[in-house]
Amino acid sequence: MLKIVIVDDDFTARSNFKTMIDWEKYGFVLCGEANNGQNAIAVIEASTPDIVITDMFMPLMDGVALISYLSVHYPDIKSIALSGYEDFDYVKESLKNGAVDYLLKHKLDSVTLLKVLRIASEKINREHKVMKQLVQSREILRQDFIKRLVVGSMYDRQLISKTVKELELPIDVSHLLLVVVAIDDLQFLKKRFTQEEMSRFISSVKDVMEDILQDMGNGIMSFIDEGKFVIIFHFGTIRSELYIDNHVATTVKRIRDSFKRYLNITACFSLSRLFHNIRDISKLYKEINETLSEKIIAGQDQIFRESSHLGSGIDFFNLDVKDEKLIMMAIKAGNTKSVTHYLTVVFDKIITLKVSYKAIQMICIELIGIANRIARESSIDVKEIYSNKDIPYDEMKKQETIMDVKKxxxxxxxxxxxxxLSADDSESYTESTRKAIQYIRRNYTQDVSLYQAAQEIGVNSSYLSRTFKEDCGTGFTEYLNNIRVTQAKYLMERTDIKLKEIVKMAGFNNYTYFFKVFKVMTGRTPVEYKAICKSTTLEEV
Known part of the structure; x- marks a missing residue:
């Protein structure tokens, strides 16, 4: 609804106006009236109308003076001149001062009034549209300028100051503080939302931040990329570091709380030190952006300051040879539980030692290398072990926390x-045999029996015993022992683990039984085999 004020010293004329049309039906509402120009100014200040219909001849302040006043103080308000005389000078003067049109009282009817109101309405709508486009264009230019500033595309101080003025950015070029905001679980959100939904989500995040910054003052923000935003705090002549720290901390807390309350998300914030030259902004942005990598150890929903370096304890940390061999053994054995256990050991060390992000990347590359190496040795296409088409090392970098990387x-x-496991299955085997083989490989370190395997598969144990031997050419127990002895040999060849521990790790509960089975299958006792492994290469064995 467009708001309208009627100004006329004739009470009857004002009354006729009120009843001439159904105002609300046509999208208008009468919000006030006045009997002269001076009183009209007070009404206009209180009601902020869109259109003022004013008589030309009035005491104290006539219509020409009122229209002139509005053109200076309220240029967005549209004026419609009204008079009982066909006076060209009045027409010319009112139109020159911005009146939309000129109405003659003695020729006025509902049709004429509506025609003029529609002209005024269309003009208002056009101007609003143009203004919206200008605001949007300026906002785009502002966002682009801030982005170029922080990524280092602008260095010239004079050019920066000039652009700040041209874009009417409310910042000084000195006494600044920078904050990078990174949305948590971004990859999850990108999978959850369509591209259009993601765009709306980012807009919602921006709206929340802009509302708080506008309320708190001293800050402007811009979207950078990939769920990352930057806030530039500016403090002008304020020199109190206590005030600045409190202001930034309060603003960040409000944004953080609003994210949780209204958007059901968390974010990490990285804060720079106070700096005094806007040309340093790209350098500081790079520093605090790198500080966000500490999130991998600290976790989500964190605030990082320049002085905190959680992940700087150890910059060089390699995967232990023993851990590497144990992981390889567990993978080759198809033992998921052992793999999970050994990974937990590795990542617990990372967390305890608080190694740097760079060192974590190095360890992860080694862990990925294990999988790639085993895949190639087993004639498996490496691409098949990754869940999407992304490059493994790039996919690894997308993980936000150490637990995400481990998972x-x-x-x-x-x-x-x-x-x-599927590679070991012959297509000629029955389904029960294939399932039994997978069961053995997954559980060989535990107490495994033919009866348990049959129950797990859902068949009769006698039937499983018969079909297994027919398919594999060996009995269930012999096949199980072969898997266990193979793993025991692997541990002897590649680790320094004591023999008694190897017995348990290979799934044997009794050392004597292990000794007997091992000698039958290899022709040597475990002690002899281990001694040979120490004195010769694996090929000679």
Whole structure:
């Protein structure tokens, strides 16, 4: 509804106006009236109308003076001149001062009034549309300028100051503080939302931040990319570091709380030190952006300051040879539980030692390398062990926390194990035999029996015993022992683990029984085999 004020010293004329048309039916509402120009100014200030219909001849302040006043103080308000005389000078003067049109009282009717109101309405709508486009264009230019500023595309101080003025950005070029905001679980959100929904989500995040910054003052923001935003705080002549710290902390807390309350998301915030030269902004942005990598250890929903370096304890940390061999053994054995256990050991070390992000990347590359190496040795296409078409190392970098990285690598290992298990299955085997083989490989370190396997598969144990031997050419127990002895040999060849521990890790509960089975299958006792492994290469064995 467009709001209208009627100004006329004739009470009867004002009354006639009120009843001439059904105002609300045509999208208008009468919000006030006055009997002269001076009183009209007070009414206009109180009601902020869109259109003022004013008589020309009035005491104290006539219509020409009122229209002139509105053109200076309220240029957005549209004026319609009204008079009982066909006086060209009045027409010319009122139109020159911005009146939309000129109405003659003695010729006025509902049709004429509506025609003029529609002209005024269309003009208002056009101007609103143009203004909206100008605001949007300016906002786009502002966002682009801030982005170029922080990524280092602008260095010239004079050019920066000039652009700040041209775009009417409310910042000084000195006494600044920078904050990078990174939305948590971004990859999850990108999978959950369509591209259009993601765009709306980012807009909602921006709206929340802009509302708070506008309320708090001293800050402007811009979207950078990939769920990342930057806030530039500016403090002008304020020199109190206590005030600045409190202001920034309060603003960040409000944004953080609003994200949780209204958008059901969390974010990490990285804060710079106070700096005094806007040309330093790109350098500081790079520093605090790198600080966000500490999130991988600290977790989500964190605030990082320049002085905190959680992940800087150890910059060089390699995967232990023993851990590497144990992981390889567990993968080849198809033992998912052992793989999970050994991964937990590795990642617990990372968390305890608080290693740097760079060192974490190095360890993860080694862990990925294990999977790739086993896949190639087993003639498995490496691409099959990854869940999408992304490059593994790039996919790894998308993980936000150390637990995310562990889960992702665990998923790669699990897919590899499934491919290894399926590779052992002959197409000629019965379904029950294939399932029994998978069961053995997954559980050989536990107490495993033919009866348990049959129950797990859902068949009769006698039937499983018969079909298994027909398919594999060996009995269930012999096949199980072969798997266990193979793993024991692997541990002897590649680790320094004591023999008694190897017995347990291979799934044997009794050392004497292990000794007997091992000698029958290899022709040597475990002690002899281990001694040979120490004195010769694996090929000679």
């Amino acid at each position: 992702w690598i665990g998923g790669v290992y699990e897919r590899l194990i499934n491919l290894l």
